[in-house]
Amino acid sequence: MSDLAGVSSTLLYAAFLLYLVATFLFGGSIRQKGLRDGEGLNRWGRLGITVTIVGFAAQLGYFFTRWAAAGHAPVSNLFEFTTFFGMMIVGAFILIFFIYKTVVLGLFALPIAIIIIAYASMFPSEISPLIPALQSDWLHIHVTTAAAGQGILAISFIAGIIYLVKNIDQSVSTKKTKWLEAVMFFIVSVVAFILITSGFALADYKAEFEYVNKEDVAAQQEFTLPALVGPNEGTLLTEGKMEPLADMPAFINAKKLNTVLWSLAGGVILYGLIRLVTRKRVAALLQPLVQNVSSDLLDEISYRSVLIGFPVFTLGALIFAMIWAQIAWTRFWGWDPKEVWALITFLFYAAFLHLRLSKGWHGERSAWLAVIGFGIIMFNLVAVNLVIAGLHSYA
Amino acid sequence: MGKVKCECGHVNPNGTILCESCGRALTEKAKQEKLVDMRYEGSARRSQTYNKTIIDKVWNFFSSVKVGIWIIVLLLVAASFGTILPQEFYIPSNMPAETYYEDVYGVFGKIYYMIGFHDLYNSIWFSALIAALGVSLVIASLDRVIPLYRALKNQRVDRHETFMKKQRLFAEQEGVLQRGEMEKVRTELMKKRYKIREENGSLLAEKNRFSRWGPYVNHVGLIIFLFGALLRSVPGMYIDELLWIREGETLQVPGTDGAYYVKNNGFTLENYEEGEDPEVFDEAIDRVGTVAKNYQTDAVLYRDANNELPGADPELTEVQTESIQVNQPMKFDSFAVYQTSFRQDEMKAMHFALTNKETGEEFGGIVVDLFDQQESYDLGSGYKVELRGYYPDFDGFSESGEPTSKSPLPNNPAFLFNMITPETPDGEVSFAQIRNTMEPLGENEYKMAFKNLETRDVSALTIRKDLTLPILALGGIIFMIGVIQGAYWNHRRLWIREKEGHIYVAGHTNKNWHGLKREIHSVLNGTAIPEPEDRQKD
Numbered sequence: 001m002s003d004l005a006g007v008s009s010t011l012l013y014a015a016f017l018l019y020l021v022a023t024f025l026f027g028g029s030i031r032q033k034g035l036r037d038g039e040g041l042n043r044w045g046r047l048g049i050t051v052t053i054v055g056f057a058a059q060l061g062y063f064f065t066r067w068a069a070a071g072h073a074p075v076s077n078l079f080e081f082t083t084f085f086g087m088m089i090v091g092a093f094i095l096i097f098f099i100y101k102t103v104v105l106g107l108f109a110l111p112i113a114i115i116i117i118a119y120a121s122m123f124p125s126e127i128s129p130l131i132p133a134l135q136s137d138w139l140h141i142h143v144t145t146a147a148a149g150q151g152i153l154a155i156s157f158i159a160g161i162i163y164l165v166k167n168i169d170q171s172v173s174t175k176k177t178k179w180l181e182a183v184m185f186f187i188v189s190v191v192a193f194i195l196i197t198s199g200f201a202l203a204d205y206k207a208e209f210e211y212v213n214k215e216d217v218a219a220q221q222e223f224t225l226p227a228l229v230g231p232n233e234g235t236l237l238t239e240g241k242m243e244p245l246a247d248m249p250a251f252i253n254a255k256k257l258n259t260v261l262w263s264l265a266g267g268v269i270l271y272g273l274i275r276l277v278t279r280k281r282v283a284a285l286l287q288p289l290v291q292n293v294s295s296d297l298l299d300e301i302s303y304r305s306v307l308i309g310f311p312v313f314t315l316g317a318l319i320f321a322m323i324w325a326q327i328a329w330t331r332f333w334g335w336d337p338k339e340v341w342a343l344i345t346f347l348f349y350a351a352f353l354h355l356r357l358s359k360g361w362h363g364e365r366s367a368w369l370a371v372i373g374f375g376i377i378m379f380n381l382v383a384v385n386l387v388i389a390g391l392h393s394y395a
Numbered sequence: 396m397g398k399v400k401c402e403c404g405h406v407n408p409n410g411t412i413l414c415e416s417c418g419r420a421l422t423e424k425a426k427q428e429k430l431v432d433m434r435y436e437g438s439a440r441r442s443q444t445y446n447k448t449i450i451d452k453v454w455n456f457f458s459s460v461k462v463g464i465w466i467i468v469l470l471l472v473a474a475s476f477g478t479i480l481p482q483e484f485y486i487p488s489n490m491p492a493e494t495y496y497e498d499v500y501g502v503f504g505k506i507y508y509m510i511g512f513h514d515l516y517n518s519i520w521f522s523a524l525i526a527a528l529g530v531s532l533v534i535a536s537l538d539r540v541i542p543l544y545r546a547l548k549n550q551r552v553d554r555h556e557t558f559m560k561k562q563r564l565f566a567e568q569e570g571v572l573q574r575g576e577m578e579k580v581r582t583e584l585m586k587k588r589y590k591i592r593e594e595n596g597s598l599l600a601e602k603n604r605f606s607r608w609g610p611y612v613n614h615v616g617l618i619i620f621l622f623g624a625l626l627r628s629v630p631g632m633y634i635d636e637l638l639w640i641r642e643g644e645t646l647q648v649p650g651t652d653g654a655y656y657v658k659n660n661g662f663t664l665e666n667y668e669e670g671e672d673p674e675v676f677d678e679a680i681d682r683v684g685t686v687a688k689n690y691q692t693d694a695v696l697y698r699d700a701n702n703e704l705p706g707a708d709p710e711l712t713e714v715q716t717e718s719i720q721v722n723q724p725m726k727f728d729s730f731a732v733y734q735t736s737f738r739q740d741e742m743k744a745m746h747f748a749l750t751n752k753e754t755g756e757e758f759g760g761i762v763v764d765l766f767d768q769q770e771s772y773d774l775g776s777g778y779k780v781e782l783r784g785y786y787p788d789f790d791g792f793s794e795s796g797e798p799t800s801k802s803p804l805p806n807n808p809a810f811l812f813n814m815i816t817p818e819t820p821d822g823e824v825s826f827a828q829i830r831n832t833m834e835p836l837g838e839n840e841y842k843m844a845f846k847n848l849e850t851r852d853v854s855a856l857t858i859r860k861d862l863t864l865p866i867l868a869l870g871g872i873i874f875m876i877g878v879i880q881g882a883y884w885n886h887r888r889l890w891i892r893e894k895e896g897h898i899y900v901a902g903h904t905n906k907n908w909h910g911l912k913r914e915i916h917s918v919l920n921g922t923a924i925p926e927p928e929d930r931q932k933d
Contacts, residue, residue, distance in 0.1 A: 005675050069675050100909070128679035129667045132690050132721035132734075214499060251499050296929075300909050307882040307906065314878060319871050328722045330733040330857045331635075332867070335516045336485075337478040347471040351464050357610075358434065358460035384478070 004069040005127060011062035012083065016117055018055030019090065019110050022048050026106035030289055045103040049094070052106060056094060059087045070127045073140030077128055078385055081143065082120030085381065088151025089113040092305070096155050100301055104293045109158045115187065118194045138324035145316025146342070150377050152309030153349065159302035160370030162290050166298070167364060170284040177281060183371060184282035188274070189267025193259070196266045200225050207241035209234040214250045221255055228261050229254050256386055299363050302370050303356060310349050317342040341380035348373055405549070408542070410444030413437025415549035418558025430930065431561035433903055436550075438542035458538035463531045470524050477515035480507050484514075529621045532614045540611040547604060553597035554890055556899055562890075564902035564912065566925035572596065572893045576922040580891070583918040589889070597892040607905065609881020616874030623866030634730075634860040641741065642851040645697070645711075650858050651730065654702045656711055660693040662737055662852035690734050692719045692854040696727055719856065729860050736855035742805045746846035747827060749780060749814055752839065758816065760846060765805040777817040780843070784811035789828065796835075798826070814841045887911050891924060900927045 029044030041049070063084065066074040074080040093109040130139070161183065168176045206222055211231035213219040221231055223241075230236075230244025231254040248254040271282070278285055321342065322332035333339060352369045355361040361369065397409040405416035412425045413436065420426040425437065442458035445451045456462055480500060483492050492513055496504035511518055559565060577598070584591055589600035627633045634650035640659040648655040665688040669677050672688075680686055697711035717725040724731040748760040759774035763782070771781040786800040789809035793799050798809060808829070813822040819840060826833040827843045834842075887904045900919070904911040912929065919926050 071673065124679075124682060126678035126682065127675045128683070129672060129676040129686050129688065131687050136722040249501070251501075297909065300907070304907060311875065311878045311882050315875060319875065322867075322871075326861075326864070327724065330724075330731075330735065330859050332864075334484075335477065335482055340474050340478050344471045344474055347467050347474075351467045351471075354460055354464050354467070359464070 004065050008062050008065040008069060009125075011058045011065060012117075015055045015059035015062060015087075016114065018051055018058060019114050019117075022051040022055060023107065023110040023114070025051055026103050026110065027289070029103045030107060030292065041101060041103070045101075048103060048106055049097060052090065052097075052110065053094060056087070056090050059083075059090070063087065066127065072130055072134075073144065074127070075140060075143040075147070076130055076134055077123070079120050079123040079125045081147065082123070082381065083117055084144070085147045085150060086113045086117035086120065088147045089116065089154045090151075091148070092152040092155045092309070093158075095152070095308075096301060096305060099304070100297065102293060102297065102301065104162060104290055105155070105158060105301065107289060108162055109155060112154070112158060112187075115190055115194070119190060122194060122197045133328050136324060136328060138320065138327065142316060142320040142324050145312060145320055147316070149309050149311075149313025149316050150381075152305055152312060153377060154374055156302045156305035156309065156370040157374030159298045159305065160367035160374075162293065163295060163298040163302065163367040164364065164371070165283050165286045166290040166293065167295055167367075168283065170281060170287055177283065179368075180283045181281055185267060185271050188271045188282070189263050192266025192270045193263035195270075196225065196262050197259070205241075206238060208237040210237055211235070211254075212250060216250075223255055223258060225258055225262050227254070227258055228265075229258050231255070253387075295363065299366060302367060306349055306352060306370070306373075310353065313349070314346055318346055337384050338380065341376070341384050345373070345376050345380060348376055403551075403555070405551075408439040408545070410439035410441075411437065412439070413546075413558065414555075415546045416551045418550075418554040420557065420561075428561065430563055431558065433562075433905075435539050435543050436546035438546040440538050440542050442538045454534055454538070457527075457531045457534040460535060463528075463535055466524060466528050466531055470528065473515065473521055473524060476512055480504060480513070482513060482516065525621065529618060532618050532621075536611050536614045540608070543607065547607065550599075552592045552594040552599040553892055554599075554901075556892070556894060556897075559890055559892065559899045559901035562901035562903055562927075563908070563931050564915070564927035564929055566900045566927040568898050568925040569896055570898050570923060571896065572891070572898060573923065576924060577891075580918055580922060580924065584889070587914060587918070589887075598890070600889040600891075601887070603884040603886050606880055606884035607886045609877050609879075609884075611877070612880055613874045613877025616870045616872070616877055618870070619873060620867055620870030623863045623870055626863045626866065627861070632862045634858065636858040637735065638856045638858060639738075639853055640692075640856060641743075641853045648696075648730070648732070648858055650860060651728075652702070653709075654699060655714070655727070655730075656697040656699060656709065657732070657856070658695040658697065659854055660695060662739075662854040663689060663691040663693070664737065664739065664852070665689040665691075690721050690737060692734055692856065693717075694719050694725060694732070694856075696725065696732075724859075729862060731859050733857040733859065734854065735857040738853040738855075740850040741853050742808060742848055743851045744849040745808060745810075745829070746848070747780075747812075747843040748846050749774060749778060749816070750842055750844040752842050757844070762849075763810065765808055777815075779815040781813040781815065781822065782810060783813050783824070786810070810843075812843050814839070814843065816841060885910070887914070889915060889918075898924060900925055902927050 025044055025048035029042055029048055063074060066080075075084050089109060090113045093105060093113075097105060164176075164180050168174075168180055170177060201224065205224055205226065207227060209221050209223060209227070209231050211219060211221060211234035213232070220237075221234075226242040227236075227244040228246075230247050232248060232250040234244065234247055234254070236243055244254075248257060274282060274285075321339065325334065325339075326332040352366075352373060355369065356366060399407045399409060399411050399421055401407060401414035401417060401419055401421060403414060403417040403419065405414055407415050407421065412422050413419070413431060414421055415436075415438065418431075418437075420428075420431065420437075425431065431437065440458070442455040446455055480496065486492060486495050490498075492508060496508040496513060498504075500507065507513060515521055560567070581591060581598075584600045587602070589602045592599045592601075636649035638646060638649055638657070640646050640657065642659050642661050645656055645658040647653055648657050667676055667680055667686045667688045669680050672680075676686075693716075695716045696714040698714050700710040700712055701707035702709070714727060715725070719725045719732055719734045721734050724733045726732075742765055744762050744764045746760055746762050748757045750757050758778045761772040761774070761780055763769075763772075763785075765787065768782055768785055771779055773779050784798065786798045786809040787805040787807075788800045788802040789798060789807045790801045791799060798811065800809075810827045812825045812827055814825060815822045823839040823841055824834070824836045825839060825841070825843045826835050827845060829848065830845055832842050832845070885904050885906045887910075888902065890899070890901045892899045902911055902915050908929065916926060
């Protein structure tokens with residue numbers, strides 16, 4: 001690895017740590033009231049945003065040094081894209097922060113960005129050369145704009161989730177509290193995934209399987225987590241590793257399903273532990289942190305983020321995408337799963353805007369929509385790349 | 396059509412809710428409301444006014460935003476179903492769809508195929524949904540934009556106090572407007588780029604009215620885009636052809652009516668190599684194995700000067716020479732030629748040598764071009780090889796003992812040779828394949844020894860013409876302008892009015908109320924004019 005690439009990884013690591021520090025600083029500042037009239041930031045808040053900006057600068061440094069080392073914009077595989085997406089969330093947060101000066105936003109936005117960057121590092125992170133289809137200036141134009149749009153839309157989710165944590169009555173168990181816990185459980189499961197994957201990677205767990213694939217051909221697959229489920233007609237080749245509890249049919253990728261199962265199991269344990277120890281819902285634990293911010297302001301931030309992010313997303317994920325697809329794949333639109341899910345995202349936020357403008361969906365309903373919208377974005381990032389095979393599966 | 400005359404004297408179209416001019420509520424419902432509904436300025440929309448004929452009903456149905464949202468949601472849900480399993484055009488082309496889905500995905504795949512989800516995006520109902528969206532876009536926009544334009548054009552400076560009282564941002568206070576203060580307010584507003592109108596001591600400051608047109612502009616863009624997509628089915632607008640071309644071949648470019656020919660001067664496949672390419676890639680190449688670096692066809696484009704003359708042989712003149720790569724199509728006229736696919740090492744020719752089995756002596760070699768065979772190959776001095784049969788894709792012998800070929804493609808070529816030498820003037824029959832010869836008619840003295848194989852690559856080029864692209868681009872650009880116009884600016888208004896010893900202040904924006912409040916605060920701060928309060932706060 002060249003020196004530049006080394007510098008680049010160090011900068012990313014630094015950014016990661018700085019975001020972590022900034023989260024705690026924002027945590028310290030939340031006693032500040034959420035921008036009612038003419039209130040300035042307190043010292044913790046000022047420190048928090050400063051550290052965030054330094055972290056963002058470090059990550060920009062990572063981005064451009066890696067660009068220099070590779071000779072192409074580092075947005076060409078799942079590690080690079082997801083890392084960049086995390087950076088765009090931080091960037092969008094900084095932008096929105098300077099409009100609304102709300103510290104509590106940082107308290108939620110930064111952990112989400114941290115989790116996303118950590119999630120990114122679960123994928124192979126070496127600098128990879130570009131396959132012919134990716135050798136174009138549109139790579140960085142299309143991907144960065146799309147990710148920036150998604151990052152801004154993610155702020156809408158963050159404001160929405162704060163709104164829900166604040167406003168959903170936690171004194172009784174309702175459908176709303178359950179759904180909100182489902183969102184929390186999902187986030188906890190991602191954390192569990194990161195912990196489990198890093199744990200077994202540190203232990204250097206490898207189990208090789210021979211199996212029969214979709215095309216009825218013998219193939220090999222290496223599991224990096226103990227196999228709860230194994231591949232179709234699989235036989236374990238590595239000695240002393242866990243035998244799978246069940247084999248999967250050929251059209252299911254057992255390795256990926258296994259990872260999902262591990263994550264869910266880890267999520268159940270981690271989430272269960274939190275509930276057992278604290279005797280409270282996760283959202284109820286978070287509720288005291290968000291009491292001071294105005295719901296009206298959160299609603300406005302959530303809506304504003306969609307307004308800012310929607311045109312950027314459309315430009316990057318649909319228009320630039322179509323231009324490049326016309327050049328690289330001969331057609332501007334081909335119903336590739338990633339294309340379809342970008343269209344679905346676009347349609348969803350279009351519906352969101354119409355519901356707000358004309359049907360008066362404000363406050364809580366709008367917040368739920370923002371959560372669903374982010375769910376679609378994450379689905380497009382994770383599931384479409386890993387589960388649904390298509391032209392965009394670069395990882 | 397009836398008209399509604401307001402107390403202020405302004406004549407409004409039938410169905411108007413708030414007087415276009417002074418803002419008085421004109422309907423009983425609007426008079427009852429605590430806060431006035433400012434959407435579309437309370438203007439008279441056709442859909443809210445008429446509901447008698449079939450046309451009215453259709454109009455009203457499609458003008459409804461609720462219906463529009465339903466169409467959007469149905470579209471997005473339907474679109475997602477198409478991604479559960481790969482669509483028909485992404486499954487391997489050598490597998491029939493009827494069996495593929497069931498074979499690979501079992502019962503679920505069978506059902507998926509049966510309900511037509513394997514080709515969802517070309518289904519009639521999906522197209523109908525898109526059509527409905529288009530109709531909705533047109534009608535819903537027309538229903539709103541015209542009355543909205545009227546209302547904003549006719550608005551008066553001194554709005555009626557009942558209108559102001561029902562605004563979300565409002566304040567009322569006893570007092571009179573001071574000339575000096577108003578002067579200050581005016582300069583502050585000007586600094587913030589408000590347009591100011593004043594009449595009878597009342598003030599209306601307004602900015603960014605153009606952002607109100609954003610939604611309609613972007614809808615126009617979408618309609619143009621959908622129209623462009625529709626045009627594809629018009630003959631001549633769209634061509635999509637695939638051309639498999641071997642190295643060295645010159646072929647007509649399909650879709651050009653014989654006007655153009657293309658020659659393949661060679662296909663290149665390059666992979667990244669450790670050591671050759673930047674060192675930083677080594678780790679990745681190590682992990683993945685091979686990573687492709689370049690697919691390229693060196694192409695020459697010719698025009699046929701005799702294309703117009705029936706029966707004449709093509710007379711080719713070179714137009715351009717280009718290396719077609721992925722991401723770098725060759726362009727001519729309104730065509731683009733893309734590097735799409737390739738097949739490496741297709742057999743081109745086979746070399747054999749006529750050999751004496753005993754001595755091993757060779758009496759000359761022949762080259763059989765698999766695409767252009769000769770009937771016999773003369774080796775001189777009485778040695779000759781006749782080609783009795785050619786089986787390009789040999790797959791065994793029929794019951795009568797005849798060799799058979801399962802396709803005309805040279806995938807497994809086999810030959811029936813008759814070898815004529817001075818010793819065997821009647822000839823000996825040899826059946827030759829790659830690395831294998833047989834003697835079907837008894838023991839021979841000679842054999843056709845396989846020497847080597849010439850191969851070449853075949854490149855697949857996509858020939859594409861799409862005359863709808865400029866229309867789609869126009870639609871896209873207009874859409875983006877409209878979205879940005881509507882999203883990044885907002886239409887703000889501030890009314891200040893004095894009447895009978897009272898000062899009334901009201902503000903309105905179509906979005907971003909915090910921004911408006913902050914702006915009004917900085918304008919009115921330090922004056923005796925009361926700052927309007929938000930009456931829709933949690």
